[in-house]
Amino acid sequence: MTALEIDLFMARSDNFGVLLHDPVSGATASIDAPEEQPILEALARRGWQLTDIFTTHHHTDHVAANAALKDRFGLTITGPAAEAAKIPGLDNSVRGGDSFIFAGHRVDVIDTPGHTAGHICFHFADDHLLFAADTLFALGCGRLFEGTPADMWRSLQKLKALPDETTVYFGHEYTLSNARFAVTIDPENAELKQRVQEIEALRAQNRFTAPSNLGLEKRTNPFLRPDDAGIRKQLGLESATDEQVFAEIRKRKDQF
Incomplete structure (x- = not known):
């Protein structure tokens, strides 16, 4: 199986x-369609023709270009x-x-409600790729616009169960x-401290922080680590459930 080529770029803000x-x-797929022009520019730069859009959730900043791109390319849109x-x-x-095939590559669909009620992620297991959209970010997770902390924690556990070598977009x-x-939240985590320095350096050079590695997220992303004794002590929640610790972390991020 030939490896997929990936082009990463910015859209909207x-x-x-x-x-x-x-x-x-x-075959070429866009993960979501936030804005038409940057997608067209990326296609032109690479000499690719768009055949598919894989939509993760309904928010405007992820579907705004669906109709225009479908009109232009006659493509197929797959979504939740x-x-x-x-x-x-x-x-x-x-x-x-559910699963489906994209250009010979198996794509598994994972339900990840929380950010929205019907959010999904796309997992290419054989390619070690996860397209997590607004469920899992580098060192973060999505805001709970339509779901509860319990919903999001269950969703994140599904992603946390995937192999460490998974590359996360x-x-x-x-x-x-x-x-x-x-x-x-996790001030004693030496690997996290090192990662913060690396992220600050990347952003100072206007370089992307995507993609990430799932194993690294498991070790440094507090939203995936509510079972960690140090985090629990930091929050004063030593005897709470993982869900309660997660909910407190999410609440603090909303106020940060």
């Missing part, structure tokens, strides 16, 4: 755009069944547990803010 390209078939009425141009509705360049918050 802080969205990541991602194109996946199979060099054998020529639970939000089907809110996804412009949706052709294929999928839900957690996420929806926004929020990493510097996330890093500065993370050290207030």
Whole structure:
């Protein structure tokens, strides 16, 4: 199986755009469609033709270009069944547990409610790729606009169960803010402290912090680590459940 080529770029104010390209078939998918022009520019730069959009959730900054791109390319849009009425141009509705084939690559759909009620992630297990959109960020997780802390914690546990070698692409360049918050929750984590310095250096050079590595997230992202004794002590929640610790971390990030 030929490796997929990936192009990462910025759209809107802080969205990541991602194109996946199979060099054998020529199939090209956009993970979400935040803005038409940056996607067209990335396609032109690479000489690719768009065949698919994989939509993770209904928020405007992830679907704004669906209709225009479908009109232009006659492409196929695959997205969450639970939000089907809110996804412009949706052709294929999928839900957690479903899988489909993109250019010979198996794609598994993971239900990850929390940020929105019907958010999904796309996992390419054989390629060790996860497109997490607004569920899991580098050193963060999505705000709970439509779900509860319990919803999001269950969703994050699904992603945490994936192999450490998984490469994670996420929806926004929020990493510097996330890093500065993370050290207030997990101040004794030496690997986190080192990572914060690396992130500050990247952003000072206007370089991307995506993609990330899931093993690194498991070791440094406080939203994946509510079972950690040091975090629990820092929060004064030594006897709380993981869900309660997660909820407190999310509440503090909302106020940070």
